[in-house]
Amino acid sequence: MTMSMYPSPDKMKMGTPGCFPGRYSPSYRGPDQMRRCMTNPSGDIFSGLNDGILSRAEALAAVDIQKHQSSHAHTQMSTQLKHDVMYHHGMGGPPQRPLQMHHTMDGLDMLDPANSMTTLTPMSDTPISSSHHQLHGSYHGMNHMMGHHHGGPLSGHTTGHHGHPGAHHPAMAAAVAAAGLHPDTDTDPRELEAFAERFKQRRIKLGVTQADVGKALANLKLPGVGALSQSTICRFESLTLSHNNMIALKPILQAWLEEAEAQAKNKRRDPDAPSVLPAGEKKRKRTSIAAPEKRSLEAYFAVQPRPSGEKIAAIAEKLDLKKNVVRVWFCNQRQKQKRMKFAAQH
């Protein structure tokens, strides 16, 4: 497998010292200009479509429209420049994250639930109650305290374009050191790919699931590092994360792997850890976009990946979907597209 995939980061530069584990600056506000372009009365591409076409001709129609639209509304094709960013933040602070997750579930510590050396057992007093909420709270909490987004581990630097990735900052250096890794070795896609594979293989050998790994990360007690979901571990293994994200997570997962293998050596068994399943709470319902609608969205996306709010509203109406659903779909599609593009080039 030589495929990697991360998107080409529009923003890969952070030169600064940011701080700790997570940070680079994200937002790139690029193409805003294109967003508001077509507000023209008749010119709007989307306004041109009538219900009649929606069914499925729409997909074709949308594409088709793009070719002709220059007549009235071509503004949207504007330039897509991306800028990067710069970065900010400096803190020197306190590296650790305050909260830990308390879920009732921690049956597993690291690998060894009951008495591992680290004594990890996180649980606190709160037994799950609001389910999803809590998890969120835990990582989010730290995340905003740190700088940028969540987790902590995140963002690293981009793939290697800058000189050295790792520690510019003391705090970060410390974290890196703690994790036992060095900053330099990793931004290479090739290396990440190889590591992801090794990781998966060894994880399986240890008999640990992706979900177990995610929870166990909190037990490592690395500054700024909390639990992660099965999804994230899965995406790491399959390289389905952004490049920056892969880089940020690698050291953490590597640290866990080493620790887990060490513990596995002198292992013993203690069957405890009955995970108390949380009382069911409100389950979030995942809206599912039907195939025809999805096809239409894809067609629109091909024409305009970043429709304005108004266009989104129009599309939503045509497809009979909630505006927010459509907006989120475009956001997710863009993220996916970035990964795909990046993967394609590597």
Added chain:
DNA sequence: ATGCATGAGGC
């Protein structure tokens, strides 16, 4: 394994 969603941080 992956689709839709949330939320922080940023313009």
Added chain:
DNA sequence: CCTCATGCATA
């Protein structure tokens, strides 16, 4: 309202 990192829910 965007991008990003992540997650819950689900196929």
